Amino acid sequence: MLKIMNLSKSFNKETENEINIFNNFNLEIEKNKCTAIIGPNGCGKSTLLNMIGGSIMADEGKIILNKKDIGSLREEKRAIYIGRVYQDPSMGVSPSLTILENMSLADKKGEKFSLRRLVKKDRIPKYVELLKDLDLGLENKLNTKVKYLSGGQRQSLSLIMAAMKHPDLLLLDEHTAALDPKTSHVVMRKTKELIEKYKITTIMISHNMRDAIEYSDRIIMLDKGQVVLDKHSMEISELELMNIYRDKVAERFVS
Numbered sequence: 001m002l003k004i005m006n007l008s009k010s011f012n013k014e015t016e017n018e019i020n021i022f023n024n025f026n027l028e029i030e031k032n033k034c035t036a037i038i039g040p041n042g043c044g045k046s047t048l049l050n051m052i053g054g055s056i057m058a059d060e061g062k063i064i065l066n067k068k069d070i071g072s073l074r075e076e077k078r079a080i081y082i083g084r085v086y087q088d089p090s091m092g093v094s095p096s097l098t099i100l101e102n103m104s105l106a107d108k109k110g111e112k113f114s115l116r117r118l119v120k121k122d123r124i125p126k127y128v129e130l131l132k133d134l135d136l137g138l139e140n141k142l143n144t145k146v147k148y149l150s151g152g153q154r155q156s157l158s159l160i161m162a163a164m165k166h167p168d169l170l171l172l173d174e175h176t177a178a179l180d181p182k183t184s185h186v187v188m189r190k191t192k193e194l195i196e197k198y199k200i201t202t203i204m205i206s207h208n209m210r211d212a213i214e215y216s217d218r219i220i221m222l223d224k225g226q227v228v229l230d231k232h233s234m235e236i237s238e239l240e241l242m243n244i245y246r247d248k249v250a251e252r253f254v255s
């Protein structure tokens, strides 16, 4: 489904601040599964997702999505196949536009359109249906500007916008990290419902071991540009995962 081959990436090349994040990195992601990626701060999780999504170009290597090499496509082209939700609740939406306008924009992804004729009335029932699924009452706020929504409401909206066109791949980068624990739980549950309902292949970066186990099918731990753990979520407990994670973080201080 997604095959990452011999990926390499450094930042600040040929300066004294050069850092190598990945060197000949390989990874395969299975179709219709949710794969969680965890790992210490700064180990390259977001960089990996950014290279898949196309906001950062890899230095070398291939990114094959459904047998197509997308590695050299621009981010806007990749967005036809790939949906994204970011950590920052203002990133996946346009705060000064209404819910209806935001959903219309998401609906037109990959098409040419004019902003004046953004909203198609016949699509509104579809948006209402998607919003109702969230159970947050957003279907009654179609004309509310998104800047007036809470972080949890925005992230939930971002999620259905990213999933609306049934992307081949959904990338979630700590999309609940900015939310309070209760809201984070609600958004994670909605995430799971949505990706199961539409069978969306998902890569989810998480800082939360429990979420990683509970909401994914497979867990990958990254450290120093390598996969240091790769297990079915059923095969590992939160405690085991915490211990391995702690050891990896501790090793960083020793080495």
Ligand SMILES: Nc1ncnc2c1ncn2[C@@H]1O[C@H](COP(=O)(O)OP(=O)(O)O)[C@@H](O)[C@H]1O
Binding pocket: 011, 012, 019, 021, 039, 040, 041, 042, 043, 044, 045, 046, 047, 048
């Ligand atoms: N655009 C960039 N320019 C320079 N360094 C970067 C850039 N993006 C990320 N980095 C560095 O790359 C490393 C990995 O970052 P990142 O992928 O954001 O880590 P993670 O998401 O695992 O916390 C960090 O040391 C970070 O400072």
Ligand SMILES: [Mg+2]
Binding pocket: 045, 046, 047
């Ligand atoms: Mg990150």
